[in-house]
Amino acid sequence: MDALTAENISSGYGRSPIVRDVSLSAPSGKITTIVGPNGAGKSTFAKTLAGILRPSTGRILVNGVDITRVPGHLIPRHGLSYVPQNDNVFRTLTVKENLEVGGYPSKGDPRERMLQVFRVFPDLQKAQDKKAGNLSGGQQNLLAMARALMAEPSVIVLDEPTAGLSPAYTDIVWTQIGRIAGEGTAVLVIEQNVERALTHAQFVHVLVAGTNHAHGPVEEIAKLDLAGIFLGQDRTNSSASTTSTISSINH
Numbered sequence: 655m656d657a658l659t660a661e662n663i664s665s666g667y668g669r670s671p672i673v674r675d676v677s678l679s680a681p682s683g684k685i686t687t688i689v690g691p692n693g694a695g696k697s698t699f700a701k702t703l704a705g706i707l708r709p710s711t712g713r714i715l716v717n718g719v720d721i722t723r724v725p726g727h728l729i730p731r732h733g734l735s736y737v738p739q740n741d742n743v744f745r746t747l748t749v750k751e752n753l754e755v756g757g758y759p760s761k762g763d764p765r766e767r768m769l770q771v772f773r774v775f776p777d778l779q780k781a782q783d784k785k786a787g788n789l790s791g792g793q794q795n796l797l798a799m800a801r802a803l804m805a806e807p808s809v810i811v812l813d814e815p816t817a818g819l820s821p822a823y824t825d826i827v828w829t830q831i832g833r834i835a836g837e838g839t840a841v842l843v844i845e846q847n848v849e850r851a852l853t854h855a856q857f858v859h860v861l862v863a864g865t866n867h868a869h870g871p872v873e874e875i876a877k878l879d880l881a882g883i884f885l886g887q888d889r890t891n892s893s894a895s896t897t898s899t900i901s902s903i904n905h
């Protein structure tokens with residue numbers, strides 16, 4: 655059974671849905687990414703998984719349990735933690751205090767859990783008494799991920815965790831994402847940069863105009879003409895698809 659299963663989700667902000675009939679699954683211990691052009695509905699879908707938006711159709715299962723109608727603030731207790739792109743740490747609290755807050759949904763010993771999280775994020779242990787607001791943007795994103803891990807989630811949803819980061823810090827964040835998956839968590843990453851998604855993920859979903867355009871193991875998705883798909887001109891089977899083209903349209 656996949657840790658996360660979303661079936662036929664439609665969702666949005668008003669009467670007409672932004673995301674339409676999207677299905678996706680994310681297995682434990684693997685990285686699944688959602689890629690797509692700007693405005694495709696990736697963040698809207700992530701917010702729907704997190705319970706911030708209520709889907710108008712479909713259902714969301716975590717470890718087989720239907721969480722579709724669970725209020726957003728209780729969803730971490732059901733095994734799904736969400737890290738938004740912005741405002742994802744308490745800036746006036748220390749690193750340690752942020753982690754303590756993140757541990758509230760967990761039933762385990764929070765001190766033990768913090769030591770486990772520090773094993774995945776050793777640099778945060780060194781900075782544990784620093785105010786989160788004094789960390790760099792990249793360190794804040796790592797702290798946000800670590801805070802989400804404190805809840806011992808089965809599934810962690812990361813909305814563009816490397817947005818705005820330097821290439822060097824982007825590599826650090828992806829290394830950490832790999833370590834989170836290595837601990838057995840299902841990781842779902844919204845990623846703007848297709849090249850990065852194809853490099854790091856095992857499964858990829860391509861969302862275009864709010865609908866599921868393609869999905870599958872990374873080896874299969876890498877064969878598609880993603881640049882053409884993003885530009886609305888699917889040229890798969892032509893020779894036009896190159897990784898550098900895909901990369902360049904994402905910057």
Ligand SMILES: Nc1ncnc2c1ncn2[C@@H]1O[C@H](COP(=O)(O)OP(=O)(O)OP(=O)(O)O)[C@@H](O)[C@H]1O
Binds near residue numbers: 672690693695846
């Ligand atoms: N709070 C909101 N209220 C109304 N419409 C919104 C809101 N947030 C996003 N939208 C609209 O929903 C659509 C999808 O936005 P969304 O942020 O989900 O796309 P995305 O694929 O994550 O894009 P990006 O890669 O640019 O972040 C866009 O047309 C956007 O303008």
